[in-house]
Amino acid sequence: MPEKPIRVLHVDDQRLWRSTVSDYLTLFGDYEITSAESGEQALDFLRTNPFDIIISDYQMPEMNGIEFLHLVRKRGTSTPFIFLSGIRQEDIEGDAKESGADFYVMKTGDPSVVFSVLSEKIHQAIARYTTVQAVMNTQMEDSVPSSFL
Known part of the structure; x- marks a missing residue:
């Protein structure tokens, strides 16, 4: 049975980057990509x-990536989150990690390398999330008295 495509929400205010990410990711795997031009639309x-x-991009008008991530987490969504940005990693990596981002990938450089790294980070973030969810579910099941099962 074939695996389902990975459902990606990509947020970037630049149309060129939205189409580039969509085009390249489909070369690296089975992705179903929904693009948003702003944090609000996302x-x-x-x-x-x-x-x-x-x-998500980091630097966007109206709502930057950190603000968007805060609102996502405030709503109780624990979906894995990756920043894809042209801002130097050392300038924002601390903020990104503190805000709950899983990874940060630079937009600059050879596109085949950038999107290969991005695809790898997507799989790592989803695998980590899946493992954490499985552990949490097991812990919840173990804490339920057997009389309720």
């Missing part, structure tokens, strides 16, 4: 659609 998509991962 929040609307999150209200009605489940995603396996969120990829």
